[in-house]
Amino acid sequence: MTSERRILLWMCLLVGVNQLGFGAMVPSLPLYASSFGVSASAIGLAVAAYGLARFLAVLPGGQLADRWGRRPVLAIGGLISAVGSFWCAEAHSFVEFILARIVAGAGAGIILTIGQIVLADISPPDRRGRNIATYQAAFLLGFGVGPFPGGLLAGAYGLAAPFLMTGVASLLTTAIAWFLVSETRSARTSAVASGKAAEIPFIRQMLGLLSHRGFLLVSLISLMNAVVRTGGLFALIPLLATTTLGLSVTEIGFAMMVSGVFGFVAAYPAGWLADRIGRKAVIVPSTVLTGMSMVLFCYAPSYAWFIAASIVWSVAASISSSAPAAYVVDTAPAGMNASAMTAFRMTADAGYVIGPPGLGLLADLTSSTVAIISASVVLVSLGAIFAVTSPEKRSSAQR
Template sequence: MEKNRFLPLLFAIMFLVMSGFGIIIPVLPFLAEDIGATPTQLGLLMAIYSLMQLLFAPFWGQMSDRYGRKPILFIGIAGLSLSFFLFAIAKTLAMLFIARIIGGILSAATMPTAMAYAADVTTSQERGKAMGAIGAATGLGFIFGPAIGGIFSKMNLHTPFFISGCLSAITACFVLLFLKESLSKEKQSSGSKTKEPMWHMLKGPLLFLYLLQWFITFSLAGLEATFAYFAAKRAGLYSAQLGYIFMIMGLASAVVQGGLIGKLIRKFGEGRVIQGGIIVSAIGFALILLVRNFLTAAVFLSVFGVGNGVIRPCVSALVTKHAPSGQGRATGLLSSFDSLGRIVGPVVAGWMFTKMIELPYLFGIGLSICALVLYYLFSKQSNEMRRTLS
């Protein structure tokens, strides 16, 4: 397809966006603390971003169906840039919350619109590979961004936010100048006439895919929230070593998403790749219980990362293929379920960790089993609907 030539541009855009976002990750807690935030307020500051994403991602996805992908993607990236600049000049806790809320509301447009763009410019056979490329760009941004943020934070805690703001502003200009609109005027007109309520997307087999994605993100967010404490207790690992471990995990996941997932989908199909990814993730959770040193932590976490990394692109591809109307609506709702997992996962996993340090990972295995059941229900209902229609 001729439009496929825009996928490398989309990859570059998402890499730059996530690099800018990643730059602030190691710095935000220290900036908040410097301004006077308590640990509870810091937790709220982190959670409110995901809450805004949960609430607004479907709205922006629907807007991209109505007005096109390019303007909504620009709004998302420009909004992220604005929030970073607000952080850079913030002197009060209230200003931090305002910046975080604005960033959450506007940047909620970015991921669902990027996924909808990928769906627009690919055939159904190539869609999983394109979603994998977006996942790889996101993962690489989160690897390189925090390293850059850590370096520049030594100058001043506000400096990384200025850098992130400038990088996001440049990326927004890049979208305006070089990215072509992927949604035809006819489809935009059709999207503007859609009267079906958003919750109708949750009817039928798609509901099982959305719930599956929620469970997978729930388990991932729980691991991310507790693994540092687990590794410290079990293997005596601390911040610098954990940074390397998560970098290795991210690289392993990005390599699979960016290089292998297309071949896996062509050979096995999205469904089998999802099932395989869930099983590998569950094995990863089980192996994490055996962590004893840096090497085992890096290897076992990478096993989990590879399994988890192949699931989202395949789920995204299936959602866009089965959505009754509007790729943006479908991907926006998927992003909301992602955000819900990131809100609930750390809270539940943190509470479980206080009861028994192995419990979050045993629970992760249970969630993986539930995800397999959800895929079975999706597949069964989809096949029944196809037989009914034929």
């Protein structure tokens, strides 16, 4: 087995385990937050606090990955996430729960950022889409399967129990990072390119990348995907499904698990297409499909339609998982993988910060349906602008 494939294999195991734990608490999160007697906008704050911590952890995580190496920083992220998750399960007030979510989010931000940096390090342009798609397939499978055991745990042992599962998964993530993942900091960057990149301050590298029109637009698409996912799927849709369809946490978790299987199947073909026909040809349709899935969630008349909406969303998320990251790495100059993925992750995670409280507040003022559809319209509009104005980036950046 080549070094590239071996690292990819362990990274897939790492992110699969990590997202299995994360997915476990998704169905119960809004219900657990509401058990403290707070409003929809406050429930959004519980999701946003996690996203804010992820956002703030991205920059120091990327810098440390360049200074200390990818492997130790991955392990540190797992430990921080575990501490926060266990604390969530033991929180005695909403304020304490928010603080615990901040700690867990910081660890998650480090893990997700360094994971994408590792993939950028090991992937040549002609296999970049497929490598990232394979990694994202493991991500989606873990995230898709997690809600079902999480729902069962919540139903049997209470709404706090899935957070314990998340903490255990974070500890396993730490072990995989430390004992199985090889260091990739110099995997595909020449000493000359690395030296030239090091002469430019890290933050200036990020700002320079964000001034590129295509890089900025694909990052904004990821931002709005995060708004729709966290503000809609994580915060409002479980409540909407509970009140309008009478679904239990276990039923919502089962629907997400079924959809995760479909997303897993769609991931690799999407990466192959991104390598063969270009990144834009995958990014634009998946953006439209995400908007359609939100409409299905809002107007689902039955549990079967809710499952169908979950499948459409999961397939759209799977299709869009590899091409944007591949586009970002294609755009980045040699030696700037860490700064490129850091800028991309920070922009995307900003959606995690503004989405839940923003859509929660809009839902309080209007309705959950209006909030979710409004965010979807903005997302699809950005996809259309990207389709018309951004240059194609397929295998053009040689490492």
